[in-house]
Structures are given as C-alpha cells and as structure tokens.
Amino acid sequence: MLLPEGVAIDGATGTVTPSTGRYEKRLSDLRGFFHDDAALDRAIATDGDRVAYEVIDYRHEDSDLSFGTTIMMPGTVGGEYIITRGHFHLRKECGEAYYTQSGEGLLLLESRDGEVKTVEMKPGVCAFIPPEWAHRSINTGKDKLVFVWFCATDAGHDYGIIKDRGMRKLVVERNGKPTLVDNPNHA
Amino acid sequence: MLLPEGVAIDGATGTVTPSTGRYEKRLSDLRGFFHDDAALDRAIATDGDRVAYEVIDYRHEDSDLSFGTTIMMPGTVGGEYIITRGHFHLRKECGEAYYTQSGEGLLLLESRDGEVKTVEMKPGVCAFIPPEWAHRSINTGKDKLVFVWFCATDAGHDYGIIKDRGMRKLVVERNGKPTLVDNPNHA
Numbered sequence: 001m002l003l004p005e006g007v008a009i010d011g012a013t014g015t016v017t018p019s020t021g022r023y024e025k026r027l028s029d030l031r032g033f034f035h036d037d038a039a040l041d042r043a044i045a046t047d048g049d050r051v052a053y054e055v056i057d058y059r060h061e062d063s064d065l066s067f068g069t070t071i072m073m074p075g076t077v078g079g080e081y082i083i084t085r086g087h088f089h090l091r092k093e094c095g096e097a098y099y100t101q102s103g104e105g106l107l108l109l110e111s112r113d114g115e116v117k118t119v120e121m122k123p124g125v126c127a128f129i130p131p132e133w134a135h136r137s138i139n140t141g142k143d144k145l146v147f148v149w150f151c152a153t154d155a156g157h158d159y160g161i162i163k164d165r166g167m168r169k170l171v172v173e174r175n176g177k178p179t180l181v182d183n184p185n186h187a
Numbered sequence: 188m189l190l191p192e193g194v195a196i197d198g199a200t201g202t203v204t205p206s207t208g209r210y211e212k213r214l215s216d217l218r219g220f221f222h223d224d225a226a227l228d229r230a231i232a233t234d235g236d237r238v239a240y241e242v243i244d245y246r247h248e249d250s251d252l253s254f255g256t257t258i259m260m261p262g263t264v265g266g267e268y269i270i271t272r273g274h275f276h277l278r279k280e281c282g283e284a285y286y287t288q289s290g291e292g293l294l295l296l297e298s299r300d301g302e303v304k305t306v307e308m309k310p311g312v313c314a315f316i317p318p319e320w321a322h323r324s325i326n327t328g329k330d331k332l333v334f335v336w337f338c339a340t341d342a343g344h345d346y347g348i349i350k351d352r353g354m355r356k357l358v359v360e361r362n363g364k365p366t367l368v369d370n371p372n373h374a
Contacts, residue, residue: 002282002317004296006306009286009313063282063317064339065252095189095250097337099196099286109191119193126196126335130189130250148313150284150337152251 011101014071014146039078072139086136090156099126103145140178198288201258201333211241226265259326273323277343286313290332327365
C-alpha cells in the first residue's frame with residue numbers, strides 16, 4: 001500500500017525531495033522542435049550541447065495523480081526562446097495544471113482544430129490546461145523558469161504530432177520582448 | 188470546449204482568481220468532528236460562530252483535474268486545533284496533493300485498516316495523499332494555514348465514515364505544542 005509523504009519542492013531550483021524519476025533534454029534533443037535547425041547547430045557549436053530543461057517527477061503507478069517540476073533554462077535559439085517539446089495527452093479526457101514558482105514564461109497551447117492560446121507563466125499563476133489542448137512551455141525570462149505540474153498518472157504523452165507538424169505559432173525575441181509569430185514550418 | 192486560463196493564487200490569503208465555487212465551514216458546522224461538544228458550545232458562546240475554514244475551487248466537469256485552495260483559521264476548541272472534517276474519496280483509486288503556501292499545520296491520515304500517519308504542512312511541502320487514506324488538515328500555527336489542493340474532478344468525498352466513527356487520533360495543544368493523542372470518542 002502506498003504511504004502518505006511530504007514532498008519538498010524548492011521553487012527556486014525545482015528540486016523535488018523525494019522524487020521518483022528525472023530526465024533532461026539538451027539542445028540537440030530538441031532538433032525538429034525549434035524552427036531553425038541551422039541556428040540550433042550554431043548554438044550547439046558555440047555554447048555546447050547544454051541542458052534546455054529538466055523534469056523531475058513524483059509518480060506512483062498506484063495513484064491516479066502525479067506531480068513534479070519542470071526547470072527551464074533561459075536563452076534563445078535562432079531568436080526563438082527555449083521551449084519544451086510540447087504534447088497532447090494520449091488520454092483525451094486529461095487536463096493538467098502548471099503552477100509557476102519562479103521565473104517568467106509563456107504557455108503556448110493549440111487545440112486539435114488549430115486554435116491558439118497563450119497563458120502567462122509567472123509566480124502565483126496556476127495555468128489550467130484543459131483536455132485536448134497541446135501545450136508547450138517557453139522560458140521568456142532571463143532566469144530559470146520553474147513550475148510544478150499536476151497530471152493524471154496515466155495521461156500519457158503524444159509528442160509526435162507536434163514534432164511532425166510543428167505548432168502554428170512561435171515565440172521569438174523581438175526588440176527584447178517575447179512576440180508571437182507564425183511558424184514558417186507549420187505543416 | 189474548455190479554454191486554457193491563468194488562475195492567480197494568492198498564497199497568503201488563499202484567493203483564487205477566477206474561481207468556480209466556494210464554501211465555508213463555521214465552528215457549528217464542525218459539531219461531531221471536534222472531540223468535545225461542550226467545549227465547542229463554549230467557543231461559539233465566547234467568540235461567536237466564527238469561520239473555521241474556507242474552500243475555493245477551480246473546477247470544470249469536463250476536465251479530469253480540479254484544484255483550489257483551503258484557508259484554515261488558527262485556534263483551538265477544547266484544546267484541539269481547528270480541523271477540516273476529513274474524508275475518504277468515493278472513487279477508491281483517487282489520491283490528492285496538498286501544496287502548502289503559508290502557515291503551518293499537520294495533515295492527519297488514516298487508512299481503511301486504521302493505520303495513522305501525519306505529514307507536516309509548511310510552505311514548500313507538497314503532501315502526497317495516496318488513494319484509500321482518509322485525510323484531515325489541522326492548523327497548528329498562529330496564522331492562517333493556506334494550501335492548494337489538486338484532485339480528480341470526480342474523486343468524490345465521503346465525510347460520513349469520519350463523522351460516524353471519528354479518526355483514531357486527535358492533535359491537541361500540550362505545553363504550546365501540537366501533540367498527537369488517542370481520540371476518546373473513536374468508535
């Protein structure tokens with residue numbers, strides 16, 4: 001039987017104690033997600049294949065609800081701010097909540113029929129992600145962006161659609177400010 | 188179709204903006220949950236039938252995941268700290284997460300077969316409540332206790348078992364400190 005437990009979450013660093021798993025994505029892991037492959041190659045050649053974001057989870061298969069943190073590094077690639085891959089949930093009834101702890105960003109969402117929405121990510125804002133909206137987090141700030149996510153344990157991730165077609169919009173730095181523009185690669 | 192939304196949560200006051208519902212429980216609503224009815228009568232006679240706690244939710248029937256805040260006032264009744272009613276979920280596979288934002292408290296949990304656990308509630312700690320553990324929050328501090336909860340929308344609440352039998356343990360103030368003692372009324 002699962003036991004109750006206090007899980008310490010550091011809102012500045014994103015550490016989760018205790019945690020059950022973690023992974024990180026480096027710039028090269030995001031090839032095909034950024035809009036400009038040549039700029040990605042140059043970024044890796046210049047700065048090295050640095051970590052773009054890290055995900056730490058607290059997850060038990062015997063509980064319906066899981067949570068964890070995502071820690072996103074600042075920076076741009078070809079003018080595009082650092083992004084997560086973005087996904088739909090495999091189980092169509094599953095939403096999610098992203099509760100920002102530190103930093104600033106944009107949550108970019110796209111429905112199955114191509115409607116686009118953004119939600120500002122900043123401390124104290126819990127972004128509600130309804131079922132059937134693909135979602136990608138974007139660090140538009142100068143510091144780490146740290147948020148806590150809460151999601152059904154069996155929601156599942158479909159990264160393929162976003163990888164294959166791209167999202168309709170990008171968030172790029174224009175005059176130092178995050179700006180939503182059309183994705184030239186959207187299929 | 189549900190739309191994404193940024194929900195502002197004030198960790199000091201517990202306000203949720205926008206919210207979809209709210210309720211409050213006053214001392215008299217907790218008759219039968221505190222261990223000492225006579226002390227409850229005296230507290231109401233002395234201080235009035237004050238609010239013990241308030242719950243504000245952000246909930247959509249078309250999303251599997253809901254969240255909200257619980258705002259608990261400080262104080263004691265017959266030496267027992269202010270409590271929530273405590274509940275099992277109706278759907279046995281449903282757990283919950285309580286992420287404390289301000290104040291200090293104890294989460295008191297009891298399994299179906301009578302095992303008792305506590306989890307410290309303090310800012311930065313997200314309490315994991317596994318399925319099939321009844322849970323009651325207790326404000327053991329001098330200020331408000333505010334936490335954000337995340338739960339399946341259809342988890343359901345069974346308050347009856349706790350009301351009828353009581354929990355096995357109480358948290359009372361002894362020498363100014365929260366102390367776990369046997370509940371003399373436990374059936």
